[in-house]
Amino acid sequence: MTVVEIPGSKSITARALFLAAAARGTTTLLRPLSSDDTEGFAEGLTRLGYRIDRDPHAWHVEGRPQGPASDAEVYCRDGATTARFLPALAAAGHGEFRFDASAQMRRRPLGPLTEALRSLGVDLRHEEREGHHPLRISARGVRGGEVTLDAGLSSQYLTALLLLGPLTREGLRITVTDLVSVPYVEITLAMMRDFGVEVKREGNVFTVPPGGYRATTYAVEPDASTASYFFAAAALTGREVTVPGLGAGALQGDLRFVEVLERMGARVRIGTDQVTVAGPGGEGLSGLTVAMRDISDTMPTLAAIAPFATGPVRIEDVYNTRVKECDRLEACAQNLRRLGVPVETGRDWIEIRPARPVAAEIATFGDHRIVMSFAVTGVLTPGLTFDDPGCVRKTFPGFHQAFAEYLA
Ligand SMILES: O=C(O)C1=C[C@@H](OP(=O)(O)O)[C@@H](O)[C@H](O)C1
Numbered sequence: 027m028t029v030v031e032i033p034g035s036k037s038i039t040a041r042a043l044f045l046a047a048a049a050r051g052t053t054t055l056l057r058p059l060s061s062d063d064t065e066g067f068a069e070g071l072t073r074l075g076y077r078i079d080r081d082p083h084a085w086h087v088e089g090r091p092q093g094p095a096s097d098a099e100v101y102c103r104d105g106a107t108t109a110r111f112l113p114a115l116a117a118a119g120h121g122e123f124r125f126d127a128s129a130q131m132r133r134r135p136l137g138p139l140t141e142a143l144r145s146l147g148v149d150l151r152h153e154e155r156e157g158h159h160p161l162r163i164s165a166r167g168v169r170g171g172e173v174t175l176d177a178g179l180s181s182q183y184l185t186a187l188l189l190l191g192p193l194t195r196e197g198l199r200i201t202v203t204d205l206v207s208v209p210y211v212e213i214t215l216a217m218m219r220d221f222g223v224e225v226k227r228e229g230n231v232f233t234v235p236p237g238g239y240r241a242t243t244y245a246v247e248p249d250a251s252t253a254s255y256f257f258a259a260a261a262l263t264g265r266e267v268t269v270p271g272l273g274a275g276a277l278q279g280d281l282r283f284v285e286v287l288e289r290m291g292a293r294v295r296i297g298t299d300q301v302t303v304a305g306p307g308g309e310g311l312s313g314l315t316v317a318m319r320d321i322s323d324t325m326p327t328l329a330a331i332a333p334f335a336t337g338p339v340r341i342e343d344v345y346n347t348r349v350k351e352c353d354r355l356e357a358c359a360q361n362l363r364r365l366g367v368p369v370e371t372g373r374d375w376i377e378i379r380p381a382r383p384v385a386a387e388i389a390t391f392g393d394h395r396i397v398m399s400f401a402v403t404g405v406l407t408p409g410l411t412f413d414d415p416g417c418v419r420k421t422f423p424g425f426h427q428a429f430a431e432y433l434a
Pocket residue numbers: 036037038107179180181182185206207210322323346
């Protein structure tokens with residue numbers, strides 16, 4: 027049995043940084059993730075005037091409940107949490123704020139969030155393409171009130187508005203017309219509670235009270251999406267792996283990926299504070315049809331082990347994976363074909379047929395998850411290489427070393 031320590035959750039670190047910055051008092055974050063996305067988030071906060079002190083195991087964030095108060099330029103890198111949450115924080119402050127992002131992030135949609143902010147009276151202008159970075163905000167606080175949001179492309183729009191809610195003068199009443207990635211909203215609500223704010227949810231209406239957040243000490247869970255590569259490799263090779271720090275009470279929906287592996291034939295034990303997956307090995311994995319709307323960051327993980335299953339693997343309801351770091355449905359299909367695996371795709375699905383992959387170079391499209399997923403395929407495909415293995419820096423800079431040590 028191998029025990030693997032997984033670095034902190036990107037999503038929880040980003041939310042914790044936002045909440046800590048917006049809170050009254052100084053917050054201590056234990057075991058935050060240090061990766062390009064979260065470093066970019068912390069850098070963004072620093073540019074907005076917040077103070078973050080670090081020691082080896084914790085980050086200490088001084089809250090400023092009144093919001094950012096002097097003009098700033100923020101570069102969001104590739105991080106959609108940074109690119110979508112920080113403009114909401116800036117809107118609550120006072121000053122002229124400019125946000126820009128990498129070419130990859132500039133392509134990703136932002137329109138439903140910026141439309142919602144405008145409808146709340148925020149003076150916001152897209153500099154180049156409507157609904158995309160770069161953007162400018164002339165902020166003078168947000169009064170609050172009613173807002174309608176379509177979060178069918180990304181739940182991050184809703185998380186941004188929920189996080190903003192307590193910083194408005196009257197609170198927010200958000201009516202959501204469509205929503206993907208629901209478990210990420212549940213993470214947001216649970217963490218807002220930890221920082222002293224209770225959101226009322228009635229069906230598709232979220233009511234957020236005004237009044238601000240309270241600083242706390244917050245321990246970040248290991249990243250469940252990152253853990254999926256280690257679980258999938260166990261399922262594929264017949265090993266047993268235990269990940270501590272993720273158990274029955276974990277916040278992250280992506281931990282449910284182990285249920286997909288269980289349906290394929292892996293043995294799964296979810297303890298109070300750890301998860302163990304033991305694989306049947308390649309020959310013992312069965313095919314399945316699975317809807318992954320709630321846990322779509324693990325779609326590439328499943329696609330990458332799918333060829334080894336004894337029957338077809340069909341993944342449905344994952345349209346929004348087309349607007350992530352790359353078009354992940356096409357990237358998975360293209361790379362599986364390079365490996366000689368028969369694949370079909372539709373608007374929101376992919377179907378992969380059993381085949382023994384042959385070595386090829388994987389086109390990464392600058393997407394960390396394409397690298398980490400196909401690294402799992404590589405365990406049983408000698409000679410598989412990547413055109414840009416380093417793009418794992420977005421969420422797990424030490425991935426290649428950690429994965430090699432795990433397999434050794
Ligand atoms: O809120 C978050 O932290 C995230 C929400 C999800 O995005 P979508 O809601 O765009 O699917 C997920 O894919 C992303 O990695 C992180």
